[in-house]
Amino acid sequence: MQRSLKAGIPLLVIAAIVAALVAACGGDGEEKTSTPTATTPTEKPAEKTTITIGNLTDKTGAASVAMVVVDTALQDIIQWSNDTGYIPGIQLKAVSYDGQYDPSRDVPGYEWLKEKGANVFLTGLPNTPVSLESRINGEKAILVCMNLDDAQAKPDGRLFSINMSIGGIVKTAMKWIADNDWDWKTKGPAKIGIVAWDTTYFNYQEKAIKEYCDAHPEQFTFGGAHYIASGFKWDVQVQATKDFDYIFPPGAPLVSFIRQYYDEGGKAKLVMCDTHISFFGLIGDGKLWPKVDGSLVFLPSPWWNEDAKVVNMAKDFLLKSGGEAALKKAMEREHGFLTSTHQFYGFLEMIRQTVERVGPENFSAQAMYETLTSGFTTQYGDEYAPWGYVPSTDRFGYDWQLAYRINGATGELIKADPNWLPVPAE
Structure with a gap:
C-alpha cells in the first residue's frame, strides 16, 4: 500500500497538468492564448536642481524680534514655491546664519554659508551689505538685500535691493x-x-x-x-x-x-x-x-486691508501655519511678515526668470546677474506697479509707493x- 501511494503521486501531478492544459484550450480543441497582464512602468520623477539661499540673519541679537518674522516669511514662500512648482525644475532651500546683529560676524557668516553650498545670498540686516560689498563684488557673487544704503547701490555692483532706495x-x-x-x-x-x-x-x-x-x-x-x-x-x-x-x-x-x-x-x-x-x-x-x-x-506694497495678490498669499500662509490666531497676531503686531512676503515674491521672480532663461542646471550667480542687468521687470498682479531693475544700472526693485x-x-x-x-x- 505504501508503495502504491508513492507511485500514485506522479499520476496526480500529471492529471493536474493535463487538466490545466484542457482548461487553457477551452476544452473544445481550439487553442487559446492567455493575455499577458498589462504593467505600467513606474516613471521616476524628474530630478530637481536645488538652489540654496544663504540667509545672513539675526536670531539672537538686537534685531532678532523683527528678523524672526522675516525669516518665517522666507520659509513660507519657499515652501509655497516648492509645493506649487512655481520655479519649474527647482527645489529651493534656505540655510541661515545667526549674525547676532554684529558686523564682525558678517564675513565669517558669508564664508560659512559658502561652505554650505549657498548659490545666492540674502540679508535683511542694514550693516551686512556694507561689510560684504567688496567680497561680493570681488567674487562675482550676488547679495540680495532688504535694506541697502544708496552708497552700496553701485551701477555695476552685485548688491541688489528688493526694497526702495x-x-x-x-x-x-x-x-x-x-x-x-x-x-x-x-x-x-x-x-x-x-x-x-x-x-x-x-x-x-x-x-x-x-x-x-x-x-x-x-x-x-x-x-x-x-x-x-x-x-x-x-x-x-x-x-x-x-x-x-x-x-x-x-x-x-x-x-x-x-x-x-x-x-x-x-x-x-x-x-x-x-x-x-x-x-x-x-x-x-x-x-x-x-x-x-x-x-x-x-x-512700497499694499496693506492688510486691501484685496491684492501677495496680501492674500501672506494671509493664506499664516492661516495654513497657525490658523486665525496667527493671522490676527500678524495683522496686529507682525506687519513685517506682509512687507517681507512682498519683497520675497520679487526675489523668487529674480530666480524664476534666471532659470527660465538658462535652464535649471545652469543657474549661477553670473546667470542671475546677467538676468537682472538685462531689463529685468515683473508685475506682481493687476493691483501692483511694475517691479524690477530698469535701467540696467538700477539696484532697487521698487520705484513706486x-x-x-x-x-x-x-x-x-x-x-x-x-x-x-x-x-x-x-
Missing part, C-alpha cells in the same frame, strides 16, 4: 505732501526735519530731505537733523522740533519718541515708512494711536491716495 522713499513722500497735504501756496513752506538715532540709514534720510528742500524752497524749510547716539530720552530733540510741521521719526525707539513728543506739546505730523511698521504693535500697546492720528505712512494715513481711533492705515506714486526724477 532711502532717497526714493523720502523724496516720493515729500512730493506727495507738497501736492496733497500741505498748502504751501497759502501757508508758505512747511518746516520739516528728522529725529532719530545717529545711524547711516537716517543719515541718508537727512541727505535726501535736505536735497529736496534745496530743490523746492517754496515747499519746505529744513529744520535740521536732531540725533542721539542711542537710548530713549528725547528732551533736547523734542524742544527743538515742537513747532515743526512734519518729522521723520526714529525707528526702534519710535514709541518712546511719540509719547514724549506729544506729551510735551509737539504738533508735527510724523512721516513714516516700512522701517517703522515693525513697531506699530507697540504703539497699540501704549494706546498711542490717537496721538499720531493723521500721520502719514509711505509703503503708496500713501496711507493713520486713523487714530482704530490704528488702521487708510489709503490716502488711490494711485501708485513714482519716485520723482532727479
Whole structure:
C-alpha cells in the first residue's frame, strides 16, 4: 500500500497538468492564448536642481524680534514655491546664519554659508551689505538685500535691493505732501526735519530731505537733523522740533519718541515708512494711536486691508501655519511678515526668470546677474506697479509707493491716495 501511494503521486501531478492544459484550450480543441497582464512602468520623477539661499540673519541679537518674522516669511514662500512648482525644475532651500546683529560676524557668516553650498545670498540686516560689498563684488557673487544704503547701490555692483532706495522713499513722500497735504501756496513752506538715532540709514534720510528742500524752497524749510547716539530720552530733540510741521521719526525707539513728543506739546505730523511698521504693535500697546492720528505712512506694497495678490498669499500662509490666531497676531503686531512676503515674491521672480532663461542646471550667480542687468521687470498682479531693475544700472526693485494715513481711533492705515506714486526724477 505504501508503495502504491508513492507511485500514485506522479499520476496526480500529471492529471493536474493535463487538466490545466484542457482548461487553457477551452476544452473544445481550439487553442487559446492567455493575455499577458498589462504593467505600467513606474516613471521616476524628474530630478530637481536645488538652489540654496544663504540667509545672513539675526536670531539672537538686537534685531532678532523683527528678523524672526522675516525669516518665517522666507520659509513660507519657499515652501509655497516648492509645493506649487512655481520655479519649474527647482527645489529651493534656505540655510541661515545667526549674525547676532554684529558686523564682525558678517564675513565669517558669508564664508560659512559658502561652505554650505549657498548659490545666492540674502540679508535683511542694514550693516551686512556694507561689510560684504567688496567680497561680493570681488567674487562675482550676488547679495540680495532688504535694506541697502544708496552708497552700496553701485551701477555695476552685485548688491541688489528688493526694497526702495532711502532717497526714493523720502523724496516720493515729500512730493506727495507738497501736492496733497500741505498748502504751501497759502501757508508758505512747511518746516520739516528728522529725529532719530545717529545711524547711516537716517543719515541718508537727512541727505535726501535736505536735497529736496534745496530743490523746492517754496515747499519746505529744513529744520535740521536732531540725533542721539542711542537710548530713549528725547528732551533736547523734542524742544527743538515742537513747532515743526512734519518729522521723520526714529525707528526702534519710535514709541518712546511719540509719547514724549506729544506729551510735551509737539504738533508735527510724523512721516513714516516700512522701517517703522515693525513697531506699530507697540504703539497699540501704549494706546498711542490717537496721538499720531493723521500721520502719514509711505509703503512700497499694499496693506492688510486691501484685496491684492501677495496680501492674500501672506494671509493664506499664516492661516495654513497657525490658523486665525496667527493671522490676527500678524495683522496686529507682525506687519513685517506682509512687507517681507512682498519683497520675497520679487526675489523668487529674480530666480524664476534666471532659470527660465538658462535652464535649471545652469543657474549661477553670473546667470542671475546677467538676468537682472538685462531689463529685468515683473508685475506682481493687476493691483501692483511694475517691479524690477530698469535701467540696467538700477539696484532697487521698487520705484513706486503708496500713501496711507493713520486713523487714530482704530490704528488702521487708510489709503490716502488711490494711485501708485513714482519716485520723482532727479
